[in-house]
Amino acid sequence: MKNRPDYVAHACLLLGVVLFALPVWLVFAGSTQDSNAIERGEISLMPHLGGLGIYPDVLLHGSMGSAPVWHMLMVSFGMAMAIAVGKIVISVLSAYAVVFFRFPFRRTAFWVIFITLMLPPEVRIIPTYAVMSQMHLINTFPGMTVPLIASATATLLFRQVFAAVPDELVEAARMDGAGPLRFLWDILLPVSAANIAALFVILFVYGWNQYLWPLLVATTPGLDTIVIGIVKMIGVETQTQWNAVMATAVLALLPPVVVVVAMQRWFIAGLTEGDK
Amino acid sequence: MERRTLFQGWKLPVALVLPQLLLTFVFFLWPAGQAVWYSMTQQDPFGLGSVFVGLSNFRELFADPLYVHTILRTLVFCFAVSALAMTVALALALVANRELRGRAIYRTLLIWPYAVAPAMAAILWLFMLDPEIGLLGHPLVKAGLPWDYHVSGLDAQFLVVLASSWKQISYNFIFFLAGLQSIPQSVIEAARMDGARGWRRLRTIILPLLSPTMFFLLVVNLVYAAFDTFGTIWALTEGGPGKATETLVIKVYRDGMINQDIGGSSAQSVVLMLGVIAITAVQFRFMGRRTKT
Numbered sequence: 088m089k090n091r092p093d094y095v096a097h098a099c100l101l102l103g104v105v106l107f108a109l110p111v112w113l114v115f116a117g118s119t120q121d122s123n124a125i126e127r128g129e130i131s132l133m134p135h136l137g138g139l140g141i142y143p144d145v146l147l148h149g150s151m152g153s154a155p156v157w158h159m160l161m162v163s164f165g166m167a168m169a170i171a172v173g174k175i176v177i178s179v180l181s182a183y184a185v186v187f188f189r190f191p192f193r194r195t196a197f198w199v200i201f202i203t204l205m206l207p208p209e210v211r212i213i214p215t216y217a218v219m220s221q222m223h224l225i226n227t228f229p230g231m232t233v234p235l236i237a238s239a240t241a242t243l244l245f246r247q248v249f250a251a252v253p254d255e256l257v258e259a260a261r262m263d264g265a266g267p268l269r270f271l272w273d274i275l276l277p278v279s280a281a282n283i284a285a286l287f288v289i290l291f292v293y294g295w296n297q298y299l300w301p302l303l304v305a306t307t308p309g310l311d312t313i314v315i316g317i318v319k320m321i322g323v324e325t326q327t328q329w330n331a332v333m334a335t336a337v338l339a340l341l342p343p344v345v346v347v348v349a350m351q352r353w354f355i356a357g358l359t360e361g362d363k
Numbered sequence: 364m365e366r367r368t369l370f371q372g373w374k375l376p377v378a379l380v381l382p383q384l385l386l387t388f389v390f391f392l393w394p395a396g397q398a399v400w401y402s403m404t405q406q407d408p409f410g411l412g413s414v415f416v417g418l419s420n421f422r423e424l425f426a427d428p429l430y431v432h433t434i435l436r437t438l439v440f441c442f443a444v445s446a447l448a449m450t451v452a453l454a455l456a457l458v459a460n461r462e463l464r465g466r467a468i469y470r471t472l473l474i475w476p477y478a479v480a481p482a483m484a485a486i487l488w489l490f491m492l493d494p495e496i497g498l499l500g501h502p503l504v505k506a507g508l509p510w511d512y513h514v515s516g517l518d519a520q521f522l523v524v525l526a527s528s529w530k531q532i533s534y535n536f537i538f539f540l541a542g543l544q545s546i547p548q549s550v551i552e553a554a555r556m557d558g559a560r561g562w563r564r565l566r567t568i569i570l571p572l573l574s575p576t577m578f579f580l581l582v583v584n585l586v587y588a589a590f591d592t593f594g595t596i597w598a599l600t601e602g603g604p605g606k607a608t609e610t611l612v613i614k615v616y617r618d619g620m621i622n623q624d625i626g627g628s629s630a631q632s633v634v635l636m637l638g639v640i641a642i643t644a645v646q647f648r649f650m651g652r653r654t655k656t
Binding site: 108185203 | 471489590598643
């Protein structure tokens with residue numbers, strides 16, 4: 088074995104790190120620079136610390152007619168949380184029913200849930216929009232979240248986790264007189280905590296990053312998510328305030344990246360074990 | 364996976380699956396059924412009603428060379444994104460799997476782009492490559508190179524492939540690294556003893572052992588490129604210039620929401636659904652995921 092550091096490997100990995108980090112650094116650096124200079128093509132990788140004032144500015148007031156960024160961040164956060172928590176709750180409940188009970192049409196129920204895997208919103212844009220408008224869900228917060236909550240993937244994952252719980256544990260709980268709901272709450276949820284955490288990360292990112300769905304069902308500026316808001320900003324033809332756009336982009340990126348990095352241990356385990 | 368110990372009763376479990384079933388019916392099965400129905404109808408010119416036309420929307424769709432081109436373009440786009448995102452990720456995973464100082468830090472610095480929204484990847488690369496304001500794009504143009512994705516279809520295609528695969532590398536990297544780590548060190552050792560090194564060891568030992576991971580990732584990447592890149596493409600080019608970057612999902616959106624062609628757009632939706640069903644079937648068939656309850 089050689090003891091010399093593996094320079095080639097370090098070089099490759101650093102190249103990868105730079106490939107990922109460079110565009111984000113550029114957007115951060117640009118957010119602190121003069122919008123007119125950027126317009127002239129003079130963007131640079133050196134941030135100007137004096138320009139950081141743009142952040143409180145866009146957070147409180149927005150720019151170019153957009154809603155204030157804090158408001159768009161709240162809408163995104165609400166959407167991500169509602170989707171993540173909603174998906175986890177209804178998937179835990181249905182997986183629990185399928186694994187621990189025998190009831191009529193159990194298999195049918197499972198297959199109906201499974202079918203949702205095959206029907207992502209992207210493939211049924213028009214008819215889903217029609218159903219949404221019949222139910223008066225266009226331009227409402229429930230309209231942005233509830234239709235995305237049904238989840239075959241999460242149900243499959245929990246079914247797998249619950250199926251691995253040893254029979255002895257169930258037996259012991261029953262001997263102690265625990266009813267089905269007590270068992271779910273006191274035993275099953277605690278032993279699945281790591282899986283729930285992992286799934287939460289994946290679903291939070293999924294919810295935060297939605298674009299097509301809110302674009303379809305929410306057209307009022309009051310319901311703009313941060314991702315929708317930023318794409319609207321770059322679509323403005325004249326007088327684009329580039330530093331404000333870039334500051335908004337940094338703020339849009341930050342929350343999901345923080346969640347993934349902070350919870351990476353659970354996230355990686357959940358992704359590679361559950362989704363295979 | 365059959366369990367011996369069960370709880371009794373049927374009312375509680377039915378109540379527990381009901382929310383999930385309800386959402387599935389209302390927002391998945393019902394619209395999917397409607398898509399099939401709309402796809403066989405045609406709006407009359409005054410928008411007063413619709414008539415049943417059978418499969419004529421489909422016949423029209425496939426007789427339209429523009430649609431066939433969009434299918435082919437989407438296929439090329441999907442394979443380009445998958446190939447680029449998987450190759451780079453595999454290369455990074457191979458070096459990250461070596462005994463290195465700072466492995467954990469590298470891993471963190473290579474996985475965070477998973478969290479970047481597809482539409483945000485578009486924004487990031489716009490600032491890199493825009494011909495007027497981009498960090499690299501502007502100097503390119505000043506140096507006299509003809510780079511402008513607003514005008515050149517080829518430039519636009521390059522840009523959407525780049526932005527779409529950039530975002531997907533992290534996901535592939537995580538899976539490749541997990542796959543590599545599950546290869547027993549003894550197998551690698553034995554290959555080393557037999558004198559297999561470098562490229563040969565990669566080709567004859569490591570890649571075959573990684574093939575389940577590769578197949579899984581190929582399916583995931585194709586699906587990602589086909590459906591999840593709407594935000595990337597819409598934010599960068601809206602499918603243009605011309606139709607240079609128009610994928611099937613972009614076309615469904617444009618025809619349905621902007622051009623209000625309900626019948627045609629629904630027929631396209633049905634085609635997409637059949638596509639997803641086929642991919643899912645292949646995935647489950649070859650990956651042996653147990654679906655028995």
